[in-house]
Amino acid sequence: MRSTPHLLLALSSACASAGGRATSKATAPPVTAAESLSVSRGQYPSTYRRHAYPPVVIRNATIMTATGREIPNGAISFKDGRILAVGEGGAVTAPAGAVIVDAAGKYVTPGVIDTHSHLGVYAAPGTDAESDGNELTSPVTSEVWAEHSFWPQDPQIPLAIAGGITTIEALPGSGNLIGGRSAVLKLVPARTVQEMKFPGARYGLKMACGENPKRVYGQRHQAPSTRMGNMAGYRGAFAQAEAYRRKWDSWNRDHRGEPPERNLRLETLAEVLRGNMYVQIHCYRADEMAQMLDLAREFGFKIRSFHHAVESYKIADLLAHDSTSVSVWADWWGFKEEAMDGIQQNAALNQQAGGRPAIHSDSPSGIQRLNQEAAKAMYAGQRSGIPITRDQALRWITANPAWVLGLDSVVGTLEPGKMADVVVWSGDPFSVYAKAVQVYNDGWLVYDRNDPAHQPRTDFELGR
């Protein structure tokens, strides 16, 4: 096992320190009162390490780069977790000691990224004991972090890996107005969640509109019980966070007097206000998404992506104008009233409007075939006269979700210098008959359909 983390990632890490102080570890000044505070210490840092694996060259494949190129009879090489070269077969040379993979007839894509997963927080076998995704004790629980629920031995994880998934955002559920912090994870077998945490990835904040929070708390005769109650709930929380941020920012400037008391709920929201976290909002209806854009303007933060967003096609122009992405399903609809207007052209219409759609799963089943979901959404668009390209549809499950997580400079495309998250498919990944045959995560062969030695099993699965 190698212990060199990615340089690129190491540089961008620790961007979301809890108190908002960008402390540098490069020099070692004397310990001050400020640095003895808990807020100044490591906040559950990633201990991810790339697994050692020889260099790899994959030849004779159709390479789908997600950068606008589809290279027939192409090749890709990577070493130490980093893509070296992508191109026509002859243009890619094998590094010394490389494993040569003959992928004749096969297709290669970037690792698939899911912006919306509850793996690990709603783990299988799905008893109450593993139900750790919704802290339904208060409508605002920005103090909870999904990683503190995440169970690395969730047997759903290897299933998702076998579907070509290399990175997920594990989110708290949608029962609360503000559900808590997400965890951006490399999908690799690990003993601890910190070993999976994508180094350098910022946190996301999970929020939720609409039916869920008002139902959960309305049933308890507690706020919110209406959509206007929902709005008041977000506004109240961010108004408090504004004051909290001011206090800390002021203290951080001169360290005079007693430091303010830490409030974990407001600390997370203050980080949102500082622009250090990505806001990910579960929201179905078009009119409600517009309300949330107004909320974000009121408090001066950006919404990175609306999740589910089944009506986003109705306001695709507004979302594109705001540079807010949507994380959508290909075709889910109808399970509740705010999901009644789902249509199969949703992703395509957002693309057409200049937006940045991602296809997400929100499902331990769907996450195993995001390639198929992207295919459905692409062909639905094409059949309706929206000229979606294969590259755009591939970006719906690679480059665009990478952007949603702020990792688009690191993963999501096949380009030299990017992290070697690479999937080899048995055929065209937009065919129902294609399956991931090899999955490389950071250059490590984490899954091989034809080699039981590379088919990870969780503890849960042993001896059953």
Add this chain to the structure above:
Amino acid sequence: MIGALLLAQTIAVTGATVYPVSGPKIANGTVLIRDGNIAAVGANVTIPSGATRIDATGKWVTPGLIDGGGQMGLVEISAVRGTREGALASDTVAAAFNVAEGINPASALIPVTRIEGITTALAAPDGHLISGQAVLIDLDGATIEQMVVKSPVAIVARLNEDVKDEAGGSRAGVAQRLRRVFGDALEYARRKGDYGRAQMQPLAAPAADLEGLFPVLRGELPLIAVANRKSDIETALRIGREYKLKLILAGAAEGWEIADEIARAGVPVLVEPLDNIPSYDALGIRYENAALLAKAGVKVVLMETDTHNARNLRQQAGNAVSYGMTWDQALRAVTLSPAEVFGVADRYGSLEPGKEGDVVVWSGDPFEFTTAAEHVLIRGKEVPLRSRQTELFERYKKLPPDY
């Protein structure tokens, strides 16, 4: 009146690769539909003058697909109780509960589903120990009568983890409760007179529900047994033997582990191919279930139980092929096999003269994402390829919309 006119039509689908299912595919074939029924299928079919022609050159033609599961017509919005009709709230044994009159012919789900080539679906009750009577419906018709293909097609019973609470909290209790109900039904059948004179012990379920079970206990009406754990499947098979039931297994997630035993029992299985999330009800659940059952000789019917996305039956079938079924097996598992299992193979499931004109013209392989259903005929009538979703698309394809 318009319906009558359309029914009187003669339609000739020409030039396609025809998959009759009952026989080998026919290149450049013709399917002739007259008065709602299939009149002829073959490479050399004489087309009567005046027939409406559908040029299907280069297309694929199959029977309309049949979803062997779900609650079509019985649910509109899953989270809105007022729109759900599939479960009877109170009765643990709801054998007399036939869902037919709960079906909503105006459901928005019906056009959404049929324009993707699913023309027939099971509408099954759920919940409780004995959920009720399932019916089979065509996805077209202004009234329930016009939609219903067969009612009932089976009674649904559950032997899975979910039902334990209605039988004392034990799987053994579930089995015992079922036997008591079946035993009392047989007893009641013999001693209706005594019952009328109040000269019988109290029955294990209301008389009407016991009476509902008579055709099952006579071996005339199938019992769909929902069971996933291997031991639960074996219990279902055991009870089936004891009472000489005509059994159908549903779910059967661990069925692949005892595929030979299921095959020997001659019991067909309704499978959802894309189920593979382990739970304590089925730790052995896996994608290859449908293929392994089929390979052992079990008659497999595929289902998509997400009623709103019953259209994804095609994706289920494609994935069943990916994980080991042959393509022909998968096509049969969404056409002729469900027709046989639900007892309507004389009218449904294949393209043969005399059968109902449920016919789909596809742009290609029906299981592939590239493929669209280009013409959908239900009982010989072409249905418009419109749904609430196509109308929403039309309204919002250009923004802002023109309200």
